[in-house]
Amino acid sequence: MRGLWHSVATRVYGPRHGLSGLSFVPGERVAIGAMPVAGEILRLPDHGITHVVVCRATPQTMFSQDLWAAKTVLGDESVVHAGMWDTGRPKDPEQWSQAALFAAEALQANPEARVLVHCQQGRRRSVMVAYATLRLLGHSESDAARGVLEARPMGRLVPAYRASVERWLAQRAALTAGTQTPPGLR
Numbered sequence: 237m238r239g240l241w242h243s244v245a246t247r248v249y250g251p252r253h254g255l256s257g258l259s260f261v262p263g264e265r266v267a268i269g270a271m272p273v274a275g276e277i278l279r280l281p282d283h284g285i286t287h288v289v290v291c292r293a294t295p296q297t298m299f300s301q302d303l304w305a306a307k308t309v310l311g312d313e314s315v316v317h318a319g320m321w322d323t324g325r326p327k328d329p330e331q332w333s334q335a336a337l338f339a340a341e342a343l344q345a346n347p348e349a350r351v352l353v354h355c356q357q358g359r360r361r362s363v364m365v366a367y368a369t370l371r372l373l374g375h376s377e378s379d380a381a382r383g384v385l386e387a388r389p390m391g392r393l394v395p396a397y398r399a400s401v402e403r404w405l406a407q408r409a410a411l412t413a414g415t416q417t418p419p420g421l422r
Contacts, residue, residue, distance in 0.1 A: 246273035270358035336368035
């Protein structure tokens with residue numbers, strides 16, 4: 237029954253026309269996309285997707301059941317939720333940082349892993365979390381920004397979101413200075 241609801245709900249409350257699908261950051265195993273609708277969720281493994289980061293607020297995922305569907309297809313341990321609304325305002329790291337760490341760690345732990353980061357339209361929240369993931373993997377600000385926007389040309393790296401990521405990374409670096417944390421995850 238949940239599968240039927242997911243199929244209907246994602247068609248009604250899914251991405252706008254022309255925004256569906258996913259695309260990989262050039263040279264990376266990180267894809268950015270809109271919420272997979274109906275049968276698209278079943279085809280994620282066909283694209284090599286092994287992990288999913290869902291960047292949508294809890295009420296959105298409850299209505300559309302996309303978080304449940306991703307966990308059903310890939311397993312609970314391969315899906316993480318970054319529950320947040322797209323407000324354009326600075327984002328509290330509690331909403332998204334664990335998801336970025338999850339994606340970066342999955343990519344570092346398994347050379348075959350491929351991570352899809354998606355929100356509703358694949359334009360802002362997913363771009364931010366993919367950007368944070370690339371930064372955790374050691375990319376510079378400019379390279380990470382260029383990569384996510386090449387992958388998702390209709391996307392936008394909202395200045396407040398980017399600043400939230402950079403502020404968190406700076407705080408994280410200050411806390412981990414002198415520890416044995418792997419360079420990409422500092």
